Amino acid sequence: MLGPVAAGLWGALLPAMGHLPAAGFIGPSLEAWSALGAWPGLGDSIRLSLVTGLLATLISLAIVTLIVAGWWGTRPFNWIERALSPLLSVPHAAAALGLAFLIAPSGWLARLASPGITGWDRPPDWLIPGDPWGLSLTAGLVAKEVPFLLLMTLAALGQVRARAMLTSAQAMGYGRIAGWLKVVFPAVYAQIRLPVFVVLAYSMSVVDMALILGPSTPATLSVQIVRWMSDPDLSMRLVASAAALLQLALVLVALAAWRGGEIALLRWGIAWATGGGRGAMLDPLRPLGLGLGALSALAVLGGIAAMALWSVAAGWRFPDALPEALTARSWMRHADGLGAAVGDTALVALVAVALAVALTVGCLEAEFRRGRPIGRAGIWLLYLPLIVPQTAFLPGLQTLLLRLGADRGALPVIAAHLVFVLPYVFLSLGDPWRAWDTRQATVGAALGASPGRVFLRVRLPMLLRPILVAAAVGAAVSVGQYLPTLLIGGGRVATLTTEAVALASGGDRRAIGVFALAQTGAALLPFALATLLPLVLWRNRRGLHG
Amino acid sequence: MAEGLTIQAVEIRKGDQPLIALDRHVAPGTVLTVMGPSGVGKSTLLSYLIGTLDPAFTARGRVILNGRDVTGLPTARRGMGILFQDDLLFPHLSVGGNLAFGLAGGDRAARRERIAAALDEVGLAGFENRDPATVSGGQRARVSLMRMLLADPHALLLDEAFSRLDAARRESTRAMVFDTARARSLPVVMVTHDADDAAAAGGPVIRLGDTPR
Numbered sequence: 001m002l003g004p005v006a007a008g009l010w011g012a013l014l015p016a017m018g019h020l021p022a023a024g025f026i027g028p029s030l031e032a033w034s035a036l037g038a039w040p041g042l043g044d045s046i047r048l049s050l051v052t053g054l055l056a057t058l059i060s061l062a063i064v065t066l067i068v069a070g071w072w073g074t075r076p077f078n079w080i081e082r083a084l085s086p087l088l089s090v091p092h093a094a095a096a097l098g099l100a101f102l103i104a105p106s107g108w109l110a111r112l113a114s115p116g117i118t119g120w121d122r123p124p125d126w127l128i129p130g131d132p133w134g135l136s137l138t139a140g141l142v143a144k145e146v147p148f149l150l151l152m153t154l155a156a157l158g159q160v161r162a163r164a165m166l167t168s169a170q171a172m173g174y175g176r177i178a179g180w181l182k183v184v185f186p187a188v189y190a191q192i193r194l195p196v197f198v199v200l201a202y203s204m205s206v207v208d209m210a211l212i213l214g215p216s217t218p219a220t221l222s223v224q225i226v227r228w229m230s231d232p233d234l235s236m237r238l239v240a241s242a243a244a245l246l247q248l249a250l251v252l253v254a255l256a257a258w259r260g261g262e263i264a265l266l267r268w269g270i271a272w273a274t275g276g277g278r279g280a281m282l283d284p285l286r287p288l289g290l291g292l293g294a295l296s297a298l299a300v301l302g303g304i305a306a307m308a309l310w311s312v313a314a315g316w317r318f319p320d321a322l323p324e325a326l327t328a329r330s331w332m333r334h335a336d337g338l339g340a341a342v343g344d345t346a347l348v349a350l351v352a353v354a355l356a357v358a359l360t361v362g363c364l365e366a367e368f369r370r371g372r373p374i375g376r377a378g379i380w381l382l383y384l385p386l387i388v389p390q391t392a393f394l395p396g397l398q399t400l401l402l403r404l405g406a407d408r409g410a411l412p413v414i415a416a417h418l419v420f421v422l423p424y425v426f427l428s429l430g431d432p433w434r435a436w437d438t439r440q441a442t443v444g445a446a447l448g449a450s451p452g453r454v455f456l457r458v459r460l461p462m463l464l465r466p467i468l469v470a471a472a473v474g475a476a477v478s479v480g481q482y483l484p485t486l487l488i489g490g491g492r493v494a495t496l497t498t499e500a501v502a503l504a505s506g507g508d509r510r511a512i513g514v515f516a517l518a519q520t521g522a523a524l525l526p527f528a529l530a531t532l533l534p535l536v537l538w539r540n541r542r543g544l545h546g
Numbered sequence: 547m548a549e550g551l552t553i554q555a556v557e558i559r560k561g562d563q564p565l566i567a568l569d570r571h572v573a574p575g576t577v578l579t580v581m582g583p584s585g586v587g588k589s590t591l592l593s594y595l596i597g598t599l600d601p602a603f604t605a606r607g608r609v610i611l612n613g614r615d616v617t618g619l620p621t622a623r624r625g626m627g628i629l630f631q632d633d634l635l636f637p638h639l640s641v642g643g644n645l646a647f648g649l650a651g652g653d654r655a656a657r658r659e660r661i662a663a664a665l666d667e668v669g670l671a672g673f674e675n676r677d678p679a680t681v682s683g684g685q686r687a688r689v690s691l692m693r694m695l696l697a698d699p700h701a702l703l704l705d706e707a708f709s710r711l712d713a714a715r716r717e718s719t720r721a722m723v724f725d726t727a728r729a730r731s732l733p734v735v736m737v738t739h740d741a742d743d744a745a746a747a748g749g750p751v752i753r754l755g756d757t758p759r
Contacts, residue, residue, distance in 0.1 A: 445621035543637030
């Protein structure tokens with residue numbers, strides 16, 4: 001994991017210092033930096049990155065905390081949990097496109113409210129999405145990061161005795177939300193700190209969502225880096241490399257600021273928790289948590305519905321709430337392009353996931369046989385490609401691959417996807433793998449089975465479901481990758497994601513609907529299979545259906 | 547004393563903390579009972595004997611089974627069977643499949659016959675294709691015992707093997723295990739916290755971690 005990240009950063013450092021011999025630039029020089037400093041949009045794009053990133057993280061964490069504090073263990077919470085997997089697997093680009101379909105002045109929401117409520121018979125001339133403050137982008141990020149943080153929180157709750165702690169706090173007269181915040185939240189937060197860092201780094205540097213929902217003049221720094229990378233003027237690569245390092249520095253500054261906020265909050269929180277107040281006045285906030293959670297889920301699901309509708313819409317004039325007629329014309333028109341994109345998407349995802357699962361299972365089995373679990377350093381290493389922004393190290397990695405002549409074909413793209421798929425597969429499979437009762441292995445060995453036979457005949461079949469779920473998570477991650485596909489593939493590997501994002505600027509809603517819906521389907525299908533396959537294979541084995 | 551299980555000058559430590567020291571011979575067909583409160587390392591002794599000692603522990607001494615030094619051997623080649631307090635039937639295999647996992651060698655027809663006979667022996671004739679999750683706790687305990695016996699062990703380790711069963715089933719299962727061990731001349735090491743188990747076993751009893759008062 002360290003390899004590609006370090007290589008990518010090194011590959012950005014040299015051009016940033018004006019050294020790119022392949023393009024005829026011999027450094028060191030500071031020209032790239034002065035060109036970057038002279039770009040008039042720099043201040044705005046830095047501000048955009050910082051504000052959208054911090055705001056999206058803060059709001060997502062607040063919503064997730066309010067939901068679990070107010071509703072964990074209740075019936076509505078079960079509904080939320082059930083909606084989680086599908087929401088998580090919706091790719092970022094599809095969620096962003098869907099949100100744009102909803103909130104644009106000519107979007108579905110405006111159509112539903114017009115002309116009855118708004119009185120509009122033509123869409124107003126508003127800059128949504130793409131508002132200069134990045135609010136649309138922030139909203140899109142929140143809608144996608146809430147499910148992620150919620151999942152991480154649920155996993156963390158399994159490791160702390162939340163139920164008993166909350167009950168004892170409530171028995172002392174604490175309100176539900178206050179009791180949760182004072183007693184359970186600190187233990188949970190310690191467990192989800194790394195995922196929160198991932199969300200912060202991701203939100204600050206995301207490219208595909210920012211292309212779709214973010215402002216364009218100036219764009220966020222990461223979008224600008226990608227523009228410079230694809231500029232035919234090769235000297236722009238030097239500027240892009242300098243900006244990549246600046247992006248990394250920005251993320252580090254934001255992480256440090258977040259850490260500072262944690263410390264300040266901790267000091268205040270201890271005083272608050274030991275102050276004796278029962279905080280009953282916080283409990284009226286419970287509906288707010290549920291409402292915000294539902295809103296973020298609806299933003300994703302409603303967006304998908306809007307895209308589905310557009311993909312089969314015949315004519316759909318402005319204030320009409322629904323299209324005049326439905327037709328399969330758009331799907332037929334794009335069948336060829338769609339087929340090719342599905343092929344590329346499936347090839348890259350299947351190979352990357354197969355490699356990631358094999359590597360993960362190998363690592364976990366080796367860890368089990370040696371009896372030594374992965375340490376803190378290992379966990380950080382695993383998270384590294386998720387915390388170092390993609391725009392910081394992928395441009396450098398591409399420059400390096402270019403120099404090695406290894407920038408062709410699907411193989412480099414698969415390798416780049418593996419860098420991001422592997423951590424998620426590992427994080428997803430690690431806990432269920434370690435939770436397996438190792439006495440089963442002892443029994444198997446005592447029956448004369450070699451470690452290899454125990455692994456193949458006992459452990460793998462018993463862990464089939466979590467392995468498939470981890471593979472589905474990996475597939476969703478791979479399907480959703482935009483930047484690695486675009487940069488490392490050099491435009492020659494066209495997946496559903498790169499196609500959908502490329503269409504986004506064009507404004508052909510039917511084409512966008514077709515590709516974004518196909519992208520969502522490609523990410524959801526593996527989850528459906530991971531749920532159904534064990535049910536079919538183990539239909540006569542009740543002991544495997546928890 | 548070549549026959550039986552010899553636990554020769556065994557010392558298990560956690561770091562530099564001595565945990566267990568034992569030097570005993572268990573004759574064929576007899577039960578050595580190890581008693582003591584939870585947390586004194588009873589199960590650690592068994593995991594040492596069967597070769598799955600956690601790397602956090604260090605051990606000295608030898609384990610000799612029927613004259614063969616098995617100390618350095620992997621679990622699969624020690625020839626010891628083990629029963630835990632949970633039956634640990636493999637949930638993805640049928641009852642017959644679980645037994646087949648334990649049974650080595652033989653052609654298809656012979657294996658099927660052995661398994662049918664084994665099920666018959668524990669009063670479960672015709673249970674081959676049943677899902678282990680759908681049979682009763684007592685039946686699972688018997689399948690678990692039979693699975694172990696089909697692997698033809700030379701010694702038997704019992705790790706609180708009866709503590710999950712209710713009083714009535716406990717007595718009959720216990721009798722079945724001890725009778726089998728005697729009939730096959732297997733040395734048995736039993737770890738338990740229950741004095742009834744020790745009394746039923748009838749062999750020597752070692753107490754770990756008890757300070758005499």
